[in-house]
Amino acid sequence: AQKITQTQPGMFVQEKEAVTLDCTxxxxxxxxxxxxxKQPSSGEMIFLIYQxxxxxxxATEGRYSLNFQKARKSANLVISASQLGDSxxxxxxxxxxxxxxxxxxxxxxxxxxx
Amino acid sequence: EPEVTQTPSHxxxxxxxxxxxxxxxxxxxxxFYWYRQILGQKVEFLVSFYNNEISEKSEIFDDQFxxxxxxxxxxxxxxRSTKLEDSxxxxxxxxxxxxxxxxxxxxxxxxx
Numbered sequence: 086a087q088k089i090t091q092t093q094p095g096m097f098v099q100e101k102e103a104v105t106l107d108c109t110x111x112x113x114x115x116x117x118x119x120x121x122x123k124q125p126s127s128g129e130m131i132f133l134i135y136q137x138x139x140x141x142x143x144a145t146e147g148r149y150s151l152n153f154q155k156a157r158k159s160a161n162l163v164i165s166a167s168q169l170g171d172s173x174x175x176x177x178x179x180x181x182x183x184x185x186x187x188x189x190x191x192x193x194x195x196x197x198x199x
Numbered sequence: 200e201p202e203v204t205q206t207p208s209h210x211x212x213x214x215x216x217x218x219x220x221x222x223x224x225x226x227x228x229x230x231f232y233w234y235r236q237i238l239g240q241k242v243e244f245l246v247s248f249y250n251n252e253i254s255e256k257s258e259i260f261d262d263q264f265x266x267x268x269x270x271x272x273x274x275x276x277x278x279r280s281t282k283l284e285d286s287x288x289x290x291x292x293x294x295x296x297x298x299x300x301x302x303x304x305x306x307x308x309x310x311x
Contacts, residue, residue: 120299120300122302127304128288128304128307129302129304129305130242130290130292130302130305132300132301132302135299176241176242178242180300184229184230184249184294184295184296185247185255186232186244186247186255187234187242187244187292187300188244189241189242189243190241191240191241192241
């Protein structure tokens with residue numbers, strides 16, 4: 086069984102500052118994938134970034150980067166230069182390789198303050 | 200960019216009624232999923248579907264739920280006799296080997 090833990094229910098960050106959203110995971114699978122999704126108030130799930138467990142380098146996508154520390158079982162999302170439009174719920178999720186189900190964390194509600 | 204399409208975006212139904220939520224996955228994807236999210240809570244897995252059969256289902260996915268791929272494009276979730284606690288956002292997703300998971304924009308189901 087897989088488990089995702091997001092310990093920050095809510096965060097407030099000043100616009101233009103960087104923010105780190107925490108995610109730790111637990112799995113017995115030897116290989117797996119880690120995902121971050123953004124859910125704005127409109128409700129849709131927007132894919133942000135992916136990290137495979139065998140990837141040597143941390144994933145980056147524009148202003149998003151994933152700080153992957155395999156030994157610590159953590160996959161924190163870093164958003165650089167935050168914008169007002171970044172205000173949303175953020176979910177960390179994982180799956181074993183092989184198109185199996187995603188297991189989600191409870192999410193972090195990020196609010197960017199002007 | 201290819202997308203997963205869900206209809207309707209909102210549905211209100213009376214308790215005990217049957218509802219069918221519809222999804223059109225990305226055309227070259229072979230793996231299909233339904234998730235639900237009760238308001239303000241985490242996203243929960245319901246069922247995965249591959250090669251015209253259920254590959255995995257959660258304990259939430261009881262006999263009241265069923266899925267079907269009636270033709271080459273649609274993927275449906277049926278709830279036979281809705282309960283108040285079925286009120287949630289229902290997300291369809293699809294994936295292919297080597298690809299990520301693409302979610303639809305969801306159907307908000309309200310049972311009254």
